[in-house]
Amino acid sequence: MEQRRDGLLLDLRRPHERPDHERPAALRHDLRRLPTPRHRRAGHALGRRVLRRLAARRRSQDHSVSSRRTPILCAAALPLFWGGAGSGGVARSGPAPDTLTVAYDVAGLRVIQRINRASEVVAVRLYLLGGARQLTERTAGIEALLLRSSEYGTAQFPDETARRAMARTGSVVSLEPEVDWTVFGFTGLARDLDAVWRVFADRVTHPALSERAVAQARGKLLSRARTRYSNPDERIRILATAALFQDHPYALDPEGTEASLAALTPADLQAYGRDQLVTSRMLLVVVGNVERAQVESLVGATLGQLPHGAYQWTLPPPAPELKPHWLVEHRAIPTNYILAYFTGPPPTSRGYWAFRLATALLSSELHRMVRSERSLSYAAFAPFIDQAIPVGGAYASTPKPQQVLPLMTAAIETLQFSQLDYFALSRFVDSFAFDYLAENASAADQAEFLARADLYLGDYRLGDEFVKRLRSVRPTEIRAVASGYMRRIQYAYLGDTVRMRGHW
Structure with a gap:
């Protein structure tokens, strides 16, 4: 089960392991993947689990997206988009110094x-x-x-x-x-x-x-x-990646x-x-x-x-700046797939943390607008790919793509132009962080956290500031990254092109 994972959270039973809740949790690779059993990494069910955690206080043992939970999810997401943007917050004490984590050369x-x-x-x-x-x-x-x-x-x-x-x-x-x-x-x-x-x-x-x-x-x-x-569930991601990273x-x-x-x-x-x-x-x-x-x-x-060699790790070159376009593959299938990708700021940037939250908010909006209110898709969410060039997106599988695409655009515009309530955003961040920390307590999760912090941030110790940095994000920063990054979007479509009826 560990051999194929690009997700944030593992659905593994760990009978031999007790999470240490006093230790910092792992900075994970949190790609929210398509929540369907056909997905090659369906066991992680990232998008579903994070969204349900934002909506409910208590975890269910059922990892499916149920209609019973849908109204709760929408109620959790909607209050973010009313009221004035506040400022300030309650100061929180930092974690105790980590004396059991060390770096050395052999x-x-x-x-x-x-x-x-x-x-x-x-x-x-x-x-x-x-x-x-x-x-x-x-x-x-x-x-x-x-x-x-x-x-x-x-x-x-x-x-x-x-x-x-x-x-x-x-x-x-x-x-x-x-x-x-x-x-x-x-x-x-x-x-x-x-x-x-x-x-x-x-x-x-x-x-x-x-x-x-x-x-x-x-x-x-x-x-x-x-x-x-x-x-199709996997092919659409290959198409979207090709559309976003041309000549990269x-x-x-x-x-x-x-x-x-x-x-x-x-x-x-x-x-x-x-x-x-x-x-x-x-x-x-x-x-x-x-x-x-x-x-x-x-x-x-x-x-x-082994020989030492002369390799030096550096971050990859930035993604090419392209005008929004479509990469389309026609298939006469009943379910059509839309996946749009956009790149975000690098992990060393302050905007990265706002981008991460903005993608989570977009995921809630897509679920509410596409699935909960209109039942146009069994899976509508915003994937997040945590890599040196982070990627967010908008995904839906649907028999009515011509109706779903305008809703995707509307969900993005909600983030770009609506005023977020500061205290509602704080509650959203608390739920997001709690789920993130609770699901990243295993040894394997901790290992990946340390590696990503060391390679992306430049120091494994900086990963311990994950929650602190999330809580420092202001509503205005959410709007800024949504306006600055989500407009540079590249689309991939897999399915019956006739059903789009020219809505490209």
Whole structure:
């Protein structure tokens, strides 16, 4: 379940883990995805869960969007758009200094470690930095194929031995190719760390990459790519990304296309591993009840033996500034899909926090206007993709796209021109922050939080200010980012073009 996630919250039961509510929560990758079982990451159900949390005090065990909850949601969203914009607020004390999170180098490899005595679970995440900027159209998916192939044999664990050794520990291996990096790691029990690490590290340092291993991994990735490019729920995101990031590295698919995956050879993987698997491209994050000395020993004897290289992490170039346009793919299907994307300010900007809240507010408005009041869609929300170039959007699947599009425009205009009530916005932020913190207490969530804060903000400690920065956003800043960023919108449409009736 961890192998494919770009979402904010995991629907995982964690019987071995107790969240430590006194620790800062994780800055997560909070892409609100389409809440339908057909979605490849439907388990995260991001848009639904955040919206329901904003609307209700108590969580339901049912993760579906029910009509019973709809009126409550609308009542929570509507009060934000009346009354004058106030100023000021109640001062809040900051968290106690974090003495259990440290950063250090082991043989040139940067390590961030958070010790959590309250949990038996340990999460290890290795970030291979660069993501799509390391790729070309021909090599798209090469890191995913290399690391997936290592599952079928390494120097110390030939053939199926690696898989069996990992399975004996019960640990869950995760592999997530993303536009800014590839994340390879595992989550397991602290007592099994030494055994799991041996397999994990050997997959990075000494993958066999035999013809048979590559063929097995390629088959799985090709099957995944065919689904990704044919399933409407996933295909629409590919179209929207292509519309937004023309001639930009983000336009490349880090998971690979059918053409690129089919063309890559074992020799390509071996050459890529020699050149790119260097410690300067790596960030290791460890969260759990593990001592620093143990981590240093494990890293120094394995990953620390890799060449250092000369890679330096930088933020990607800005997205191209384009006039609003449509990317359309005609399919004679009963349900039509509209997805509009717009980029936001970088995470280092103050406007980023206002943009994040504005996208959450837009999600509430879309749900109210499209689903609750008119029943034009089972899923209408605003996705948020947390990356170096953050992306917000507007999504709906509907049999009546010609009626939904004007409502999307109206929801955006509500944010741009309506006056927000300060105290209602404060309540909205409190609900947003509570849900965010409650759902990001696991070791894996904490690991990603630390990495994103370190790479996007420049210091892992700055992530602890997440809630403080959200609460500092003023209503005028919401209107400013909505007016400045949501007007630069690019549309993607998948479905029967006749049903749009010229409403492009």
